[in-house]
Amino acid sequence: MSAAQPTMTSTTALDVASIRRDFPILEQRINGKPLVYLDNAASSQRPRAVIDAIRSYYETDHANVHRGVHTLSQRATDAYEGARDIVRNFINAGDTREIIFVRGTTEAINLVAQSYARPRLGPGDEILISALEHHANIVPWQLVCEHTGAALKVIPIDRHGEIQYEAFERLIGPRTKLLALAHVSNALGTIVPVDKFIARARELGVPVLLDGAQAVPHGPVDVRALDCDFYCFSAHKMCGPTGIGVLYGRRELLEEMPPWQGGGDMILTVSFEKTTYNQLPWKFEAGTPHISGAVGLAAAIRYLQSIGMERIARYERELLAYATERLQEVPGLKIIGTAAQKAAVISFTLEGIHPHDIGTILDTEGVAIRTGHHCAMPVMDFFQVPATARASLAFYNTFEEIDRLIAALERARSLLS
Amino acid sequence: MDLKDLYRDVIVDHNRNPRNFGKLEAADSHAEGHNPLCGDRLTLYVNFDGDRIREAKFEGSGCAISVASASLLTEAVKGKSREEVRRLFDQIHALLTQHDADVDLAGLGKLAALSGVREFPARVKCASLCWHTLNAALSNATQPVSTE
Ligand SMILES: Cc1ncc(COP(=O)(O)O)c(C=O)c1O
Helix, strand or coil: CCCCCCCCCCCCCHHHHHCCCCCHHHHHCCCCECCCCCEEECCCCHHHHHHHHHHHHHHHCCCCCCCCCHHHHHHHHHHHHHHHHHHHHCCCCHHHHHEEEEHHHHHHHHHHHHHHHHHHHHCEEEEEEEECCCHCCCHHHHHHHHHHCCEEEEEECCCCEEEEEEHHHHHHHHHCCEEECCCCCCCCECCCCHHHHHHHHHCCCEEEECCCCCCCCHEEEEEEECCCCEEEEEEHHCCCCCEEEEEEEHHHHHHHHHCCCCCCCCCHHHHCEEECCCCHHHHHCCCCHHHHHHHHHHHHHHHHHHHHHHHHHHHHHHHHHHHHHHCCCCEEEEEEECCCCCCCEEEEECCCCCCCCCCCCHHCCCCCCECCCCHHHHHHHCCHHHHCCCCCCCCCCCCCHHHHHHHHHHHHHHCCC | CCCHHHCHHHHHHHHCCCCCCCCCCCCCCCEEEEEEECCEEECCCEEEEEEEEEEEEEEEECCCHHHHHHHHHHHHHHCCCCHHHHHHHHHHHHHHHHCCCCCHHHHHHHHHHHHHHHHHHHHHHHHHHHHHHHHHHHHHCCCCCCCC
16 A cells, blocks of 8 residues: 655645635534545535525525516515626626526426427437436427437447537538537536537527536536527536536527426416417516526625636646546556546546445445445446446545545555445 | 445455356346336346256346346355245345344355445346346246246
8 A cells, every 4th residue: 555645735826725715614523533525426516605695695685586566576586696697707698688597407308309309309300419418308308309209329439428519510400400419427527518519509599508507517608609509507516505406508599499397486477368478588587587596696706706617627637637646556456538628527447346335334434425326327338337436526635635636546545345 | 334244255246357247048046127217237047856846047237246146146146946946046135135143154155255345236237136136936836947
């Protein structure tokens, strides 16, 4: 076993010690050891600013939105619609009408599948995705294909976990009615060079949806610079609450799409003969929305912006480089996903030790990682592994925590291999 | 929680060197078990001598707990009647899930090593997969077992 190496420190001006004090949950011990939380791709943790914003909303401002003339209803509406504008600004959308609040990435993709794709597609049409997608960017399209007779086409990946561009060029064509790609892979960490895929799709007039669940938390995202048509993400992976997320959609497309759920808020007038639908974005927000969720998401965005998305990205790159280097020193460890551009997600296997055992052993050392298929079973099949262990990092993680991960892996090896 | 309670020497040994590992050609019965959450997969084969299990083997891949449990199972059920296997299943089930289980640990022999698993609720399914698979294999073979 290698002796503990001197811990590297960051050259980025990010005061991680002070940032960590913003996250109450990180202060605890798990199984007697200080918690090392490395399961951020599944869900990140919340800073006090987010928890306080939600509490304060409930303690002083809560009522239903869009419905009352009384003061609280006005405040709640202002908070909810104010959050929409904060989201718009955060991803640089041009218009708040293009920001639809949904439950999360999964619901955002399903909305596009049901409201955009399903009415338009038929036999002979194709939806194009890649082999590194999360199940949330596979199954909704399979449902559409079942209903419409359209076909799902899959762009293969290579052994590094990169989407094969030449294969993409062969697969995209006149039949392609939608291209749906992850911006960043949750199972492999690949940052997909979406610009070139989008540019080609544009030339052919194919609309593009990006699953940004793993991209938004880790660096700046500008939907207009990307020039995509739909962009989906979840608040809970970016320090916000669970149960809320965002669908960004280009306005011309959203205007043409029918509502996908009916109820209150999404209508202007209702009679038994005829109902007229509300305008964007409310057309897609039937029922009382997750108001406190939007408030929490807005607080999360303000918090992330106070640190700076560029600085977060830079710091996480340093962490990733350090973690990758240290992990490669562990005998028998193999990193799954070695794309040229990666986000701070590291999937790996350890020879002779099943990922499930790694997860249990690390937990007794206070180190939380994820093990399993990461909702990407086709990716596991491609790499011919039943599962992987995955450490996914956030800006509040430290170089010392990487050392703790390595030490815990050594423990696993001494116990089981 | 003590890891040594989960990964006892018997478990570690049976994970490293699983007993009765491999396919049983011309098995009287077999069944597949799959735990989609962790990707564990195993196939269990049994041969009978009348009502008694003459031989049991398994193959597949899984975590240390599921491999060791299957390996221990194949040793433990050899020579047992269906009724004895059913009683053993109940005892293992109680051992894995109940804290105050009334189980005769000494009578279980090496299988008693599985008692540490109940302190790790996320791992109970790993240990029980092969036992459920055995149940399926037994009910597949309800007909009198042929001697071929
Ligand atoms: C790439 C990717 N897409 C989609 C999702 C689904 O997100 P949610 O469960 O928040 O809807 C996830 C989260 O696991 C993800 O990592």
